[in-house]
Amino acid sequence: MASSPQTTTPPHHVAIVMDGNGRWATRRFLPRVAGHKQGVESLRRCVKACADRGVGVLTVFAFSSENWNRPPEEVSGLMQLMVGALAREVPRLNADGVRLHFVGERAGLSDKMVAGLVLAEQTTAHNTRLILNICFNYGGRWDIARAAAKLAEQGLPMTEMNLDRAMALAHVPDPDLFIRTGGEQRLSNFLLWQSAYAELFFSDKLWPEFDEAALDEAIAAFQGRERRFGQTSAQVSASAA
Ligand code: IPE
Ligand code: IPE
Ligand code: MG
Numbered sequence: 001m002a003s004s005p006q007t008t009t010p011p012h013h014v015a016i017v018m019d020g021n022g023r024w025a026t027r028r029f030l031p032r033v034a035g036h037k038q039g040v041e042s043l044r045r046c047v048k049a050c051a052d053r054g055v056g057v058l059t060v061f062a063f064s065s066e067n068w069n070r071p072p073e074e075v076s077g078l079m080q081l082m083v084g085a086l087a088r089e090v091p092r093l094n095a096d097g098v099r100l101h102f103v104g105e106r107a108g109l110s111d112k113m114v115a116g117l118v119l120a121e122q123t124t125a126h127n128t129r130l131i132l133n134i135c136f137n138y139g140g141r142w143d144i145a146r147a148a149a150k151l152a153e154q155g156l157p158m159t160e161m162n163l164d165r166a167m168a169l170a171h172v173p174d175p176d177l178f179i180r181t182g183g184e185q186r187l188s189n190f191l192l193w194q195s196a197y198a199e200l201f202f203s204d205k206l207w208p209e210f211d212e213a214a215l216d217e218a219i220a221a222f223q224g225r226e227r228r229f230g231q232t233s234a235q236v237s238a239s240a241a
Contacts, residue, residue: 006223013059047096083113099128
């Protein structure tokens, strides 16, 4: 890592794989769902911290296309938690100027859940302080394949720009900082297309423990990186001068 910061600007778009809820609960001899519940608290704190630090977009991975493979009681616990969290958290998020987007496959979700997602998006549509994308029943491969299918259906050429526009996060720029908590160093099918030039940061903290100080550590690491986008270091320094 560089000794002096390359920038003091916060990342505009932060993406987070919120991992480690299950281990957090297991270590406390609690059911895994208790960890997910604590994960909601951690997300609430993180949303506020991001808004306070001038982050414009926060995109979080809440449920992957592959998480359906978990034990049925954990899957149903996660679904119930989501429905409950929508009802409870949306008024507060709305008051805090947060605009919600739900990203992912809606087929397969309950009618109640889909109604909650749509209502949350409508209720917060006018907000501008922070965009919060919640990726639920999302997979990076699903996103790319769906975008390609859309273009084929519309008879449009399969260019990078067209794919980009057909993708689920077309309403925001690509993530600048990609954080994964929980100690694993893998993408697990999150934002495969959009993270081409994101700076990666892996935290050993479990998601329920990821607090303001941990976020600041990730942001400081980001600010110490030199983003070259394929150029040489000399070119980057020259264009910054
Ligand atoms: C992430 O925490 C939340 C979801 C995948 C829904 P995990 O549940 O994967 O927690 P660990 O990795 O088992 O500790
Ligand atoms: C990624 O975590 C998905 C979410 C955080 C929602 P997982 O716990 O599902 O990832 P793997 O299975 O360890 O790769
Ligand atoms: Mg996990």
